[in-house]
Amino acid sequence: MRILVTTIPFSGMKVDAPISKDALNARLREGSTDNGIVFQDEPLADLTLTRTHGGVIVKGIISGTCKQDCSSCGDFVAHEAVAQVDWILQNESDRAAPDDEIDDPGVIFYTGDHVDLEEPLQEALILSLSPFWHPPRDSADRCLLCKKDCSERTWRIGDGGGQGQASQAASQSSFGALLKGAIKGGRKG
Secondary structure, three states, X not given: OEEEHHHOOOOOEEEEEEOOXXXXXXXXXXXXXXXXXXXXXXXXXXXXXEEEOOEEEEEEEEEEEEEEEOOOOOOEEEEEEEEEEEEEEEEHHHOOOOOOOOOOOOEEEEOOOEEEOHHHHHHHHHHHOOOOOOOOEXXXXXXXXXXXXXXXXXXXXXXXXXXXXXXXXXXXXXXHHHHHXXXXXXXXX
């Protein structure tokens, strides 16, 4: 998403535009062949850009639907990923000093008349994702998306051929319950 900075009025302007899901998914796969997160649709940026004497203020959100492994049950579940955007775009020539190397995550420097927001928008969305994400649950601890009860899952350990196979039904078998020490008993085998 390239923006021509000189066309941004001091009164501000709205930008509602998608970013490439293919580029975002490729970036998510960097360093790992399977990270458990895939965007299904083009994420949409809903931004307000306001020109000031020191640069451009960018505020808004970026959101998109992705599928991700649930940290409780391991199912591949679709959910909405949303990230807040609050940046200042500043021309490289307006830096305080040429040797000013301070990295401020809220300031994006650019050169020329155009600024490309695709990569910063990807970063904002990626950083909003949690590897330990799970859908919200109702009062009975059932997933609000798939209605499964993760607390009654049965986990099988071993090769399934009767050698060292064990099964354990636990009253709480979610990752969070494991961390709290709620699972009692041990492996049988």
